[in-house]
Amino acid sequence: MTAVLAVLEQRDGALRKVSHEVVTGARRLADAGSGTVEALVLGGGTVSGADQLGRFGADRVTTATHAALGRYTPEGYTRVVVERVRARQYDAVVFPASATGRDLAPRVAARLGVPLAADVTDLGIEGGAIWATRPVYAGKALLKVKLLARPALLSLRPNVFTPVERPRAAAAETAKVDVPERGGRVVVREIKAAAAGALDVAEAPIVVSGGRGLKEPANFRLLEELARAFGGKAAVGASRAVVDAGWRPHADQVGQTGKTVSPTLYVAVGISGAIQHLAGMRTSKVIVAINRDKDAPIFKVADYGIVGDLFEIVPRLTEEIRKLHA
Amino acid sequence: MKIAVCIKRVADSETRVKIAADGKALDEAGVKFVLNPYDEFAVEEALRRKEQAGSGEVVVVALGPAAAQETIRAALAMGVDRGVLLQVDRIPADGLVVAQALAAELKDGGYDLILCGKMAIDDYNHQVGPMVAELLGLPCVTSIAHLELQGNTGVAEREVEGGIEVCEFPLPAVLTTDKGLNEPRYPALKGIMAAKKKPLDIKPTALAVGGLEVLAMTPPPDRKDGRIVGEGVAAIPELLRLLREEAKVL
The missing domain is CATH 3.40.50.620 (HUPs)
Known part of the structure; x- marks a missing residue:
């Protein structure tokens, strides 16, 4: 027993x-x-x-x-x-x-x-x-x-x-409870909520991650739109390179010095696939990679890859996903 | 302000993991070892707090093999005053055993703050800092990305799913550090030279047996060979079909 x-x-x-x-x-x-x-x-x-x-x-x-x-x-x-x-x-x-x-x-x-x-x-x-x-x-x-x-x-x-x-x-x-009125010496004063509905990359069932291939921080808008198309089930992640460059918050980093994630679906966009990044996401159930370089290491772990220009592919993919969830 | 920082020697994040002949650990041949990246944030924070206070001492404590002296020297080169190595042959898998040895060393040190990285990038245990706090009976906030100290009170922010927790705590305390807290400095040549002459106390350490036995270390299961579905936007319909019908994730 x-x-x-x-x-x-x-x-x-x-x-x-x-x-x-x-x-x-x-x-x-x-x-x-x-x-x-x-x-x-x-x-x-x-x-x-x-x-x-x-x-x-x-x-x-x-x-x-x-x-x-x-x-x-x-x-x-x-x-x-x-x-x-x-x-x-x-x-x-x-x-x-x-x-x-x-x-x-x-x-x-x-x-x-x-x-x-x-x-x-x-x-x-x-x-x-x-x-x-x-x-x-x-x-x-x-x-x-x-x-x-x-x-x-x-x-x-x-x-x-x-x-x-x-x-x-x-x-x-x-259960009988015996705790001091304040709960202890460490007191949580407040919880500052993240943007409404934002999921944590470590817990989201779907993660859409971007890397240097996005070219500039403003282009992460494309990934945010793709994530939204999944109807509140997706979070946006990032590679170490773009977090270190200050494009994305630390909390979004996937990899050995960030978060290790196991979502149902991981979509890597413009991420070449450094070993420390692959380590952080290889336990995802299904991995999709979109990259212009057909020799990028990310394609070795991806179940499904599309070679090409992410700036053309992602908006179209977003449209199609949106239709599925409409 | 007297601050202790617990640090660890770990395999660099670019390491390709090969498993040792005993099937239970990393094959260390050819592996580059570094100061655990999360501990760098702790060292940097300690140095800044001492600099702001204008006086005090920063001590690093590492539990590890003789080679961890190098890791301690790296921290001394950043500006830490002195180091202690709790020397063991091998770092145990049981985080509580590590925490017990560190707590015994730190117990009578009179530290205002004890800092640790939130986790080590090798064993991913995420536990030694809060265990040290419990063993010493000190308040503790883990995974902090922002810190303010005023007199004997501190306010720290830590990331939780979907938000930031703002925690208030009294000193002395144990804090574990996350990425985002600061940008660790690179040691200057002068610091590297000075580090060679700073005190490093080596203490042979006997560890408790612990209650965690390593049975095996294995490579992760291979992922099925992937495939390139196609090129450009033309491949999208086929990708969606595969995600729906084959992978069944849509």
Whole structure:
């Protein structure tokens, strides 16, 4: 019996998509050990979607509600998760490897004195031991590790564990919460929202990325239009060269010194394909490349390539995609 | 202001990864090693804070093999005052073991700030900084791209999906640095010469066993051979057909 705790993520009182991925990953681990999944939701009030988690395979949904937990606070959240883990015997605790999960999971690991396998893309149980595979060197290699301590802590890379419906009749439980009124010494004063509807390249199901082939920053307008044509499912990424040149924000950089992404569809436009860029996007499910140089390295990893002038191809492609979504 | 920066020697991002004979690690033959790029932002920030304060000390601490002395010298050449090498044969895969060794070294240092890169570009662990903070009982903000300090309070900005979190924290604190925080300086020749004479304390370090065992390092699965669908706008209908019918992503 493998008991798995899935630590979920909400923003503004709604579960984030990555939470369903975490329940799905936790379910897979629990099933490998004929065990159970408990989902833990921390929030300032009712979190919408929490009562639906049985659909994705949660046997139990525990909510921890407190005014100080509405927004993520490192110390408040760490305390609640650690207390829950200490109160029960879990074999594994699973987090999302999101901005919040990457902050929270290491703190919980240090507090419990157990290791953390971060950014996991595959997991399972072999001979009673929990193992995890995680990309290293930005995906140029995969490291398979065995977690010897209990509970085993894992954070899951976004977009890898596609949510599957595994209906269970989930029991609901309310956890006791004991956190200071302010949530801790570090206080999140505000969250400055990015442009409305903007998706993060690490989480978007579709990424349209541009490189030096775009010639100047203003031409990224073409990629923004293409991304919009996908109907709110696409984010715009960038190569290191154009980020270093100041054309695009750091947050958009895909590659070994930026973000490693695994979208369903990655469209590389005017990107030649430096090794550190390829490392960051090679786990995409489908890669399309548009480049004028037929010998560009990007075509070696692209499933589908079009050789030619991006300034002619991209606007036409945008038009066609728009028609599909009309 | 007394600032410690945790740094790491890593394989350069242009490295083509070959796997060592034991099937569990990088084959280091012919690999160029550098100061982890995210740690450069931490070193630069520490130097700027000391320069602004007009006094203080910046110390780098690295856990690594003897060859990591070079990495420490690179930081000393940027202007860091002194270095400490926690010398081990091999950097463990378990980030908590690394954090425990660093925390033991930093514990009684009386630092106002401890800075780390948000992650290392080799193991992508993203965890040593916040673990050090927990072990030392210090407040911590991770992945910061903007920092303001006033007296004993700091305000840092960190990127989260779809926005920027603005965090307030008291000093002393641990911060991990992201790209965008600053533009690291290149060491001047004078700095490189001076670095040779700066103190570098080498401490042989015994590590805890840890709870993470490496089973295997493998190359990523090969991608299916791609194909050029065609040239120019004429290829668009076929591309869309393939994305719809073959790849089923549209």
